[in-house]
Amino acid sequence: MLVCTGYAWNSVNSLNSNITQLAGLPLGGTKDGAVDILLVGMDSRTDAKGNPLSAKELRWLRSGDQVTTSTDTIVLIRIPDDGSSATAISIPRDSYVEVPGIGMSKINAAYGATKEGVRRREVEAGTPEAQAEHDGTLAGRKALIDTVATLTGVKVDHYAEVGLLGFALLTNAVGGVDVCLKNPVNEPFSGARFTAGRQTLRGPQALSFVRQRHDLPRGDLDRITRQQVFMASLTQKMLSAQMLTDPGKLSELQNAISRSVVIDDDWDVLKFAEQLKDLSGGRVKFATIPVVTEQGWSEDGQQSVVEVDPKQVQAFTEGLLNKQQASAGSVDRADYTVDVVNAGTIDGLASNVSNILTNKGFQTGKTSSGAADDRDSVVYAHADDAGARLLAKELGGAPVRVDPSLPERRLRAVLTNTYEGPGSISDTGAQADSTPAVEQVAANRPPITAGTDGPTCVN
Numbered sequence: 001m002l003v004c005t006g007y008a009w010n011s012v013n014s015l016n017s018n019i020t021q022l023a024g025l026p027l028g029g030t031k032d033g034a035v036d037i038l039l040v041g042m043d044s045r046t047d048a049k050g051n052p053l054s055a056k057e058l059r060w061l062r063s064g065d066q067v068t069t070s071t072d073t074i075v076l077i078r079i080p081d082d083g084s085s086a087t088a089i090s091i092p093r094d095s096y097v098e099v100p101g102i103g104m105s106k107i108n109a110a111y112g113a114t115k116e117g118v119r120r121r122e123v124e125a126g127t128p129e130a131q132a133e134h135d136g137t138l139a140g141r142k143a144l145i146d147t148v149a150t151l152t153g154v155k156v157d158h159y160a161e162v163g164l165l166g167f168a169l170l171t172n173a174v175g176g177v178d179v180c181l182k183n184p185v186n187e188p189f190s191g192a193r194f195t196a197g198r199q200t201l202r203g204p205q206a207l208s209f210v211r212q213r214h215d216l217p218r219g220d221l222d223r224i225t226r227q228q229v230f231m232a233s234l235t236q237k238m239l240s241a242q243m244l245t246d247p248g249k250l251s252e253l254q255n256a257i258s259r260s261v262v263i264d265d266d267w268d269v270l271k272f273a274e275q276l277k278d279l280s281g282g283r284v285k286f287a288t289i290p291v292v293t294e295q296g297w298s299e300d301g302q303q304s305v306v307e308v309d310p311k312q313v314q315a316f317t318e319g320l321l322n323k324q325q326a327s328a329g330s331v332d333r334a335d336y337t338v339d340v341v342n343a344g345t346i347d348g349l350a351s352n353v354s355n356i357l358t359n360k361g362f363q364t365g366k367t368s369s370g371a372a373d374d375r376d377s378v379v380y381a382h383a384d385d386a387g388a389r390l391l392a393k394e395l396g397g398a399p400v401r402v403d404p405s406l407p408e409r410r411l412r413a414v415l416t417n418t419y420e421g422p423g424s425i426s427d428t429g430a431q432a433d434s435t436p437a438v439e440q441v442a443a444n445r446p447p448i449t450a451g452t453d454g455p456t457c458v459n
Contacts, residue, residue, distance in 0.1 A: 004449050006248055017361070018254060018258040019048075019257055019258055019261055019262075019263060019269075020048040020049060020258075020262045020263070021262070021263055021264065021265035021267075022138075022141070022159065022263070022264050022265055023264075023265045024138055024261055025138075025141060025142060025145060025159055025264050026142055026145055026146065027145070027156055027157055027158060027159060027264055028155065028156075028157045028158075028266070029155060030152070030155035030359065032155065032286050033080060033081055034078050034079055034080050034081060034154075034158045035078075035079045035080075035081065035157050035158070035272070036076060036077070036078055036079075036154050036155065036156050036158075037076070037077040037079070037156070037157065037158045037159070037160060038074070038075075038077075038144075038145060038148055038156045038158070038159050039073070039074075039075040039076075039077060039088070039113075039160050039161075039162075040069065040071050040073065040074060040075075040144065040159070040160070040161045040162075040163055041072050041073025041074075041075075041161075041162055041163075041167065042070070042071060042072070042111075042162065042163045042164070043070040043071070043163075043164065044163040044164060045058065045163075045164070046261060047163065047166075047259055047260055048163070048165065048166070048167055048258070048261055050133075050137075052162045056062075057165060060168070060203065060204060060379050061164050061165065061168060061203075061204055061207060062191045062204050062207075062208070068423075070093075070108055070109075070111075070112055071093065071107075071108045071110070071111045071112070071144060072093055072108065072109060072211065073090075073093070073210075073227060074090070074091040074093065074108070074144075074148065075088050075089065075090050075091070075227075075231075076088075076089045076091065076148060076152060076154060076156070076317070077089070078317065078320055079144055079153070079276070082281060083275045083276045083278075084279075084283065085279070085283040085285070086279065086282070086283065086284045086285070087283070087284075087285045087286070087287055087320050088228070088231060088284070088286045088287070089152075089288070089289060089320065090224045090227065090228060090287070090288045090289070091148065091151070091152075091226060091288075091289055092107075092220050092221065092288070092289070092291065092294075092306045092308075093106065093107065093108035093220060093306070094106050094107075094108065094220055094304070094305050094306040095107045095151070095289070095291075095306045095308045096296060096298060096306060096307055096308065097110075097147055097150070097151050097308065097310070098147070098149075098150055098151075098310075099113070099114070099143060099147050099384070100114075100122070100143055100146050100147065101114060101117075102114065102142065102143075102280040103412045104298070104299055106298075106303065106305055107144075107148075107151070109149060110140070110143045110144045110323060111140040111141065111143060111144040112140060113140075114136075114139050114142075114143035114144075114427075115136040115137055115139060115140030116136065117136075117139075118135055118136040118139040118140075119132045119133055119135070119136030120132075120136075122135055122136070122190070123444070124240070125135065126136035128157070137370070141159065141161075142207055145159060149189075150310070150313075151289075151308070151310050151313055152193075152289070152313055152314060152317045153310075153313075153314035153317060153318065154317055155308070158171045158263065158264055158266075159262075159263060159264045159267075160261065160262070160263045160264075160266045161261070161262040161263075161443050162260055162262075163260055164207060164240065164258070165260050166256065166257075166259065166260025166261055167206070167207055167210075167260075168203040168204060168206065168207055168254035168258070169203075169259060169260055170253065170256045171202055171203060171206040171207075171234075171253075172202050172203050172252075172256075173249065173253045173255075173256045174234065174237050174238065174249065174253070175202075175249070175296070176200040176201055176202040176206075177199070177200065177201055177202075177206055177230060177231050177233050177234050177237065178198060178199070178200050178201075178237075178454065179199060179200075179201055179209060179226075179229065179230060179233060179455050179458075180197060180198045180199070180454070180455040180456065180457040180458070181194055181195070181196050181197065181228075181457065181458065181459075182196065182457050182458065182459055183459070184196045185212070187212050187214055187215045189212075189214050190208045190211045190212035190213075190214070191204070191208040192208040192209060192211075192212040194209070196413060197457075198454065198455065199262050200458075201362075206230070209226060209230065210223070210226055210232060211223070212226070212231050216459050217459055218294065218459070219294065220294070220306070221288070221291070221294055222458070222459045224286075224288055225448075225458050225459070226459075227392075227457055228288075228448045229286075229291070229448055229455055229456045229458050231286060231313075231450075232286060232448050232449075232450045232452070232455070232456070233455045234348075234380070235281060235284050235450035236281045236450045236451070236452075239279075239281050239450065241430070252262050252269045252274060261427050263447075276299070276359035277383050277440065279448035280335075280409075280451060281449065281451035281452075282332075282335040282336075282409055282449055282450070282451025283449075283451070284334065284434045284447070284449060284450040284451070285334065285448065285449045285450075286448040287318075287320065289308060289313045289316060290308070290309070290312045290313060290316050291306055291307070291308055292305070292307040292308055292309050292312075293307045294306050294307075309432060326337045327427070331386045331387050331390050332361075333360060333361035333362045333387075333390070334361055334362070334363060335363075335409055335449075335451065336362055336387040336389060336391065336409050336411055337362070337363040337364070337365045337409065337410050337451070337452060337453055338354070338355070338357050338362045338363070338364075338365045338408075338411045338412070339365035339366045339367070339410070339411070339412045339413070340353050340354040340365065340366075340367050340368075340412075340415065341367075341368050341369070341370045341372075341412060341413065341414045341415065342367070342369045342370070342411045342415055342457055343369045343371055343372035343377075343414050343415060343416050344370075344372075344415060344416045344417035344418075344419065345417060346424075346425060348423070349415055349419070349423065349424070350367040350368065350369070350415065351367050352423040353395075353415060353422065353423035353424075354367050355412070355421050355423075357391075357394065360394060360429060362391070362411075363451070363452050365410070365412075366452065370385070370414070372414050374414075374416070375397075375416060375418060376398070376416060376418050376419075377395065377413065377414060377415045377418065377419045377421075378398055378399055378400075378401050378413075378414050379392045379395065379398050379399070379400045379410075379411060379412070379413050379414075380400075380401050380402075380403040380406060380411065380412040380413075380414065381400060381401075381402060381403065381406060381410075381411050382402070382403065382404060382406045382407060382408045382410065383402060383408070384400050384402055387409065387411065388400045388411055391411050391413065394421070394422065395413060395415075395419075395421040396419070396420060396421030396422070397421075398413070410453070
């Protein structure tokens with residue numbers, strides 16, 4: 001939100017002067033080729049200034065008045081120094097990790113447990129309650145930053161925090177966010193009650209959507225996927241010209257952020273946004289750290305946890321940065337969405353080829369039947385760029401034709417009866433890419449990005 005709109009705000013008002021900023025956090029100091037931002041979603045009943053939410057706001061959020069400092073969402077955002085791309089890396093809230101001063105614990109307890117420990121000790125030592133609360137909160141944030149750094153091997157450069165109210169206000173400020181569900185949902189713990197298919201969520205609805213983890217096949221991992229597709233849809237909307245040129249929307253966003261977002265005091269958001277102003281939706285990707293098992297147990301056998309291997313996680317985050325830097329000058333299949341048209345008489349050709357292309361890393365587009373302008377198969381693209389040529393090569397050498405009516409990075413493959421590439425009836429080679437096995441599909445699917453045509457349907 002900050003990155004996508006900061007530059008536009010420069011002509012409306014000073015964002016930096018209206019947002020709550022924090023001092024004293026252990027940030028930056030390491031040149032590792034990227035700017036690393038820790039984004040934390042707090043299950044809090046206060047605003048950015050620490051003021052309790054009103055009874056009306058609590059009813060609106062359907063969150064009750066329970067006081068908590070649980071960090072339900074932890075996302076590390078890696079952006080190469082050249083601003084060419086961004087990857088948001090989700091860390092499951094139940095990841096069992098080493099927390100400074102506590103030992104092995106679920107990562108979502110790093111903030112709250114540290115805060116409460118410091119606050120209690122200071123109060124017992126005679127420190128005024130307000131000062132003890134402030135010191136405890138700062139210690140909690142430091143503990144979470146250090147924990148993420150230890151787990152990922154990444155030195156955090158900037159910190160951003162948003163609470164329940166902020167999430168709802170920001171969602172409303174953009175006019176709601178589109179999501180898509182594979183099946184209808186009625187889950188009382190989160191208040192999630194949705195129909196199947198595509199829909200636009202606002203305020204408390206959106207909050208229920210990203211908070212639900214009960215009655216989902218993979219529990220918290222499915223909730224992370226929901227959060228990722230929500231962020232992708234939100235980012236796509238924020239990057240649209242309509243949003244960035246609407247003074248009314250920008251003003252509403254500014255009000256929402258000033259009420260509900262906290263960042264570190266060494267972060268010049270406007271300068272940073274200027275660096276990233278040419279970032280496209282296709283270059284904003286979402287990933288999750290590798291997990292050993294989601295059915296692990298704590299050392300005392302009392303808690304169900306997500307088991308992770310820090311060495312695997314560190315190799316994963318480092319590999320993402322290397323991939324980002326390499327892809328700046330090369331073709332990334334995930335930047336391109338491919339529609340496949342069956343212009344022949346072979347049943348199922350379009351869906352078969354589309355599945356293969358998806359498993360090769362292209363974003364899934366539409367499949368349909370239609371007519372062809374040529375006897376042989378053709379790839380149509382907005383411009384004859386490297387992505388179009390790569391797709392043509394993947395399809396066995398189809399020619400590329402320019403169609404200016406297509407959006408950038410949107411490709412259309414029109415397949416005729418002469419098609420003999422992957423997925424055709426004459427393709428008798430290994431079909432590993434098109435195997436229906438869940439493990440294979442999950443391993444090869446392209447990452448969620450903010451450049452897709454509509455929201456990805458999820459559990």
